[in-house]
Amino acid sequence: MNTCTPSKSLTGHGHRISLRAATERDADAFLSIYAPYVAKTAVTFEYxxxxxxxxxxxxxxxxxxxxxLVAEADGKILGYAYAAPFHERAAYEWAVELSVYVAPDKKRLGIGARLYEALELILKEQGILNLYACIACPEKEDEYLAADSVRFHEKLGFQMVGKFHRCGYKFHRWYHMVWMEKHIGLHGENPPGVKSFGEIGPVIGGILEGN
Structure with a gap:
């Protein structure tokens, strides 16, 4: 499903953005956003x-x-976010790991929060209960890595649940990695199985339009 709907303006910045589901045709545009994070930052540990x-x-x-999901304005992609399995074992079915990337020149405009809010609503419809974020974290902020992602997740209700010390090496420096967590549902007995993204197609358009 690829629903593109108008959405609210980002106040004071003149960007009228919409959210939609990604397609494989977006790969080049996503790479134009992701590539600077790989080449110039330790936000991702990919080399x-x-x-x-x-x-x-x-x-x-x-x-x-x-x-x-994709956030775009005037046909230009500004950022993207997605969910992925937290772990392959069956008992982890109700947990996912989230990732978000926003174009470097479009940061701090609320785009990442909009993407995460829409993701959360969709994942609730699917039956997901736990959201996790795996975040690179510096001992001391430097030119390659700040603590912005930790602060971003805190503002959205995530809590710190674990830290791995000096587990990532990039730009001749060692970086920590932290896990942050947010619960979005009740943990009762015999939870229903998680639906696939395709199975909740009828509600996706309304969620994206509202965000």
Missing amino acids: EIPATEEFAARIRRVQEKYPW
Whole structure:
């Protein structure tokens, strides 16, 4: 499903953005956003910028079950966010890991929050209960990595649940990694199975329009 609907303006910045589901055709635009994070930051621990075909395959794999959303204005993609399995074991079915990337020149305009809010509503409809974020974290902020992502998740209701010390090496420096968590549902006995992204198609348009 690829629903593109008008949405609210980002006050004071003149951007009228809409949210929609991603397609594999978005891979090049996503890479133009993601590549600077790989090449110039430790936000991602990936060393090499993926090829377009590899990135398109990532979109395809995610959308077999989970949402991958796009924020755009005037036909230009400003950011994207998606959910992925937290772990392969069956008992983890109700948990997902989230990721979000916004174009470097469009940060701090509320785009990431809008994407996350829409993701959360969609994931609730699917039956997901736990959201997780795996975040690179510096011992001390430097030119490659700040604590912006931790602060972003805190504002959206995530809590710190774990820290791995000096587990990522990039730009000749060691970085920590933290896990943050948010519960979006009740943990009762015999929870219903999680629906796929495709199964909740009728409600997705309304969620994206409202966000």
